[in-house]
Amino acid sequence: MTNFAAGIFHGPESALAAAGTLKGAGYTTPELMSPVPIEGVEEVLGEKKSVIKTFTLMGGILGGTFGFLLAAGTAVLYLHPTGGRPIITIPPFLIITYEMTILFGILFTVLGFFISARLPVIRERVYLPESAVDKFVVTVACADDEHFKRAEAILRDAGAEQVREVTEEA
Amino acid sequence: MPNIDRRDFIKLVGAGSVGVGAGFMLRETIKHPTEQLIPHVIAPEDFSTGIATWYNTVCSMCAAGCGISVRTREGRAKKIEGNPSHPVSQGRLCALGQAGLQVLYNPDRLTGPLMQTGQRGSGSFAQVTWQEGLDKVADRLELLTAENQGNRIGLLSQGVRGHLAQLFELFADQLGSERLLHYDFDHPHTLYAANHRFFGEARLPYYDLKNTRYLLSFGADYLGNWISPVHHSLGFGHSRQGRSDVRGRFVQIEPRMSMSGAAADEWISAKPGTEGILALGLAHRIVSEGHYSGVDRDDWTTALSGYTTDQVAEQTGVGADTIRRIADTFVHTEPSLAIGGGSAANHSNGVDTLVAVNALNYLVANIGKPGGLVFNPEPAGPASQDRQASYRTMLELAEDAKQGNIEILILNGTNPVFSLPSAGFEEALAEIPLIVSLSSFMDETTALADIILPSHTYLESWGDDFPEPGVGFSIGSVSQPVVSPLYNTRATGDIVLQLAKQAGLSDAIPWSSMKDFIKDGWRLIYDRGGLDTQKESFESFWRSILKAGVWGEKTHRDPAFTLDKRVINSIAVPPPEFSGSSDAYPFILHPYVSTTLHDGHAANLPWMQELPDPMTSVVYGSWVEINPATAGQMNLKEGDLVDIESPHGQIRAPVYVYPAIMPGVIAMPIGQGHVTYGRYANRGVNPIEILSPRVDQRTGALASSATRVKIKATGRRIELVKTGGNSRELGREIVQTTGGKASQGHSAKLNSIPITVVPT
Amino acid sequence: MPEAKELQYADIHRDVVRSIVETGPKYYITLGTAIFVTLLCFFFPWFYQLYYGIGAAGLNHPQVWGTYLASFIFWIGLSHSGTLLSCVLHLTNSSWRKAMYRSAEAMTLFSLVVAFTFVMVHLGRPWFIHWSLPYPNQMEMWPNFRSPLLFDVMAITTYLTGSAIFIYMGSIPDFAAVRDRTIGWRNTMYTLLSLGWRGTDREWHRLHWAYTFLAVLIIPLAVSVHSIVSWDFALSIVPALHQTIFAPYFVVGAIYSGTAGIVTVMFILRKYMDFGQYITKVHFDNLGKLLLVLSLIWTYINMVELFTGWYSGASTEHEALQYKLFGYYAPLYWEMILFCAVAPLLCISKRFRTSFVPMLILSIAVNIGMYTERFLIVGTSLSRQYLPDAWGLYVPSLVELSIILGSFALFSTFFLIFVKIFPSVSMYEVKETMSTPKTEPEAPPEGNPA
């Protein structure tokens, strides 16, 4: 069971500033919840490494291999001579390869997105519905009341209109 | 009624239609798609197809008498092919012959004896038993015979040969009737008469197309339906490309290009009815140029003096150069052959025309020679007494009937109501108290019969045939049933035998079945001895004939022939006469026997209805062919309905713009226009209806090409049903051609025509 | 933005949620009509055709392909502007894309679904369509990977998957936003659809990258899809179909008709979904420019096709060309030229581009023209091939016409259901384009916030 301090802001700038301050104050990485993506998060909270592009690349390579094998490999297993063409007819098989590359690329991108964005959730997490409308929320985990108080102060200083204590089930 | 409100209804409709669709898809997906027959492209190793049984028999779809082999499986006829050992067909067969299966399996066949219950022509028939039907006929026959009134019995059959013809003779004879007639619309009366006049015998000679090098055909569609098209086609193919050194050349003279015209190297359109004049013009050229050196040369010179090239050119419309060229080629190319028939023979001067054609053969001395004209020996079977009724004879019959001189008319497979123009035949039939039809189908004439005793089709009955013309030596063939009868019908011969028995004629006609009758007939042939195939006993002889489907005796006629001087002196072709004035009726109607439907008896065969006409590709309907220039002047396009009016009637048909017909001539195929001939046949119009009753003076044969007509646009149009899209190649070189030189020395020796026909 | 009162985040939220949860009788009547017409005009004739055979259509020899395939290309084409345009604009950061791309992508998706149903309608035995998929079976049969039709199977499967994923990925934040404002079954549905999206910085970051990669992948995919559709024709040796230019021609044509389709849909959304504030003259202006450019490219390719055909001098090619311009179907050809090459020139005028009704009329005309184009490709080419004796004519039957009509109803049905499930304007991206909120929220949130 973890307690969180959640500061609700009007605008992204103040929320971002608050998150920066919290991070500077030694809190474990604060989280921003917003109705729109906020520009400049990386500068404040640090560069995020995403594994998605690796997934996309792997998907593409895997799909290409699969596509070519699907066409060329099975052509050898099922001999259907057509149109005087060789059994392994490279150019048309490249089109299958191409399509499969893209299909697998897409599927692996999605997979990568789910894994790296930790979606879909399997347990309830801290969430303030206002953040989906027009509020910008900064949440930060607080070990005890002491921590919470300090965080609340920082958040209010940064211009939070409201600070709530939220609890997340373990 | 369940209470369904609107909402539920819509739901149900929606759910229902989606459900039905889904269910349908599911059913189609899971159903076994291989319920019928053999779907395998590569069948499993242990899979064996069924074993077919082949029976050799005789085709009776036209008068050629081709030998056929019928493939049967599990007691059903599956396919008809030519009998390879039969000299006429030699394993080949035309489209019509193959469609014979559909005579057997025609859904419109009569399935049992019928008796007319209402007015004649009302079409109301009741099923009766054979005994009832036969009794009724036999009683009347017996009565008339007993009263010596046998001549009040009429027997009108389609053209039959062999022992069935003999049985009819015997039957008529015993009844005391002289009114035994055969009637076929397309019987070549004028050809028989011309041969009789010229050669002194009323039998067709063998035309050796196979070995000829130059063929002049005056109107004879020898590849389409003239006499023996399959055999002519064999000869044509061989003449064209079967010999390594020569390629036969063919010239066709006719006002409307027929199939043979298309196959010919040269197609010449002479004015209708002047073909004979053209032939004499050629003869004049041959004689006057000194190419003929017979003893009777002077007689010829005198006889042909009125046919100088220029005169003939003017009368026929064929250029003088062409006449000279053809005459010279004809005489210089040995062997050459001239034949005549079709429309050339169906004019008021038909016999004279064909005599003139025979004269050409005489002048190039091809008689009895390979590539020429070969006389046939007397048939081994019953002598074919020519009972064929000309148009004039049929008119006499109709007149007799109107006078009340005919009590009973027995019809066998002939359909004069359909194929006899302006004869009042229907009215004549109305005067006959009892009409009996032995037809397998309800045709226009049978529909007027009082009693119908339906006969087997040829594939279910015994019979035999001695082809006319023969092939230069004696042949005969026996036809045997290839399947058990489908319906409650009986063979024609058996019906006649039964009638004879019941009419008390069994002393003279003691046979109990047609098979016995035929066997006894063939016993005579066997007993004559001197056969090529010697067998120990008649039974083994008989079995071997049944197995082979044909029997032959290679005895040839002496080719010697001397021509009577009087014939030469009488040679002349008068100009043709037409019905109707050329002012009121500007066009000459050229009715031709349809390649697919023949004279109409094949109109109930769906395969033939669906077979595109070879020249126009039209199916399922009638049309009238008009020269493109004429059509342009009259502003007619393909499919425009026009009224075709002759002095004798009017019909309506769509236009087909036909590139190869003379201006001033319009052509129509005969064969459509049935009304009671079943689901496939009842369509189109019958041009016979508007033909004038003009006849060839010498024979009384119908001059079917001697009617003038006028055409009137109706302003309506229909879409002609045909396969052809654009009939021009547009320079795409799909059918490629080459000059004659390129092919020389390269013709392929196919294993063709294994049976040598002509003495060498 | 030219609106009198500046829009706030909450306004968007409210408007979009309202468009989903508030459903008037007008909607039900429209949906009911659409479903009814779909059943009556699409499914009923189709089932008749399934029962009777393809003979229910006007097809014959040699015209074995007809309006079904033309409709297939048409719908595939219509699908092209949605996702493709959205991807291109996303990558180029065009802000005007944001209000309309969701509907455009939905168009892609449903056009593809309708196109697929046309494949089913087209087939002689659609109940065996699964045989075109490579799965091991007891019949020892396997699809033919050399076939352009199988390329199609692969490409369309991929495209359908890709488009569906793309539209779904873009909608996750909006599902989450709507989730919080709904109750009952909707809440359950959106909870499941949003996958627990919270809008954290990490999620936004990952979404951005995933979305960008998808966009990068989908652009070449979309190009390949319509190229492959064109190869169904161009890989044949039929005169007038065997054209190297077909692939780009089809791609351009597809984007062209798709853009026109978007204009039509934008107009309808604006008019009937009260999105007047989000879909503005700016959009029509930009789409109008795009239409103009595309129409010029299309006309250019068309002329190139004619010129090369004429220049070839070959009898078959020449004949096909003549036939196209002056033959039986020539009136349709000139109608197409009028609608697709001449009429769009009006877009030169800014006043025209920013007038809603004229743009609607133009967009419909362009799509009629483009449908004609597809019909002509199938119709004129097949009726005149190499052997003149086998030439024929083809006129669509009532069943075909009804199914075409029904397909629009089918599409409308899908779209009407879509607007009630998907936020048809992308809330978060529209919000991005606005200045950040400065004031207190003016209205209490609807529904039951958790």
Next chain:
Amino acid sequence: MSILDRIADGWRKYRKPGYYDEFDYHWGMTVDLDRCTGCEACVTACQSENNLPIVGEKAFAEGREVKWIRIERYWEGEFPDVKLRFIPMLCQHCDSAPCETVCPVSATYHNQDGLNTQVYNRCIGTRSCAVYCPYEVRYFNFYDHHWDSPLDQQLNPDVTVREKGVMEKCTFCIQRIRQAKDVAKDDGRRRVRDGEVQPACVQTCPTQALVFGDRKDPESQVSKLMNNPRTYRVLDELNTDSSVVYLKKVEDDHA
């Protein structure tokens, strides 16, 4: 051999054309246009042998007839110098067949005999093969065809009846070829003799314009005819490498 080995083996073997060299037979046909008279006996023979449907007047008018072999006719010139040329058109059994490559489900492919086969059971009815075929000899079943009883009794039990929605075309009477092979095997012969098997159209052709045989046998009639200087292939420019070879019609001027 594991699947991977088979694939590796196939990769080495199958990247070049030439699969056809391994065929047992290479059936072919020659059509001598100088002999053909357009009589259409072949059309009926085919209809009879291969259970082609009777479509009826309506379907015929709609262009849905099924004729595996048909006669095309082309007029040349105007009256009076007018010619009509016939050409029998049937599946050319192309060795580079455009129809084969397009079928998505391999319902049509080249078999061991060099035949272009159509597997009805596999066909899903895309009709693309008919579009791709430049000879337009592929026929689609627009309906389930019906034979009025008892016409169904004439159906050939060796040939299937095709249902609606599938494509069909000339098979060179594959059932006859199969039977001839069986007979040859029963007789202990390795190969079918020349002339032992003939498709229905060839069998019946009254002028013997059609000749059928094995092109791999240099002594067969068909091989010899293919050396004739008159040979040409229809639409040869399309490079379909057809197995049906035509012999040019001879037309000389009236000298």
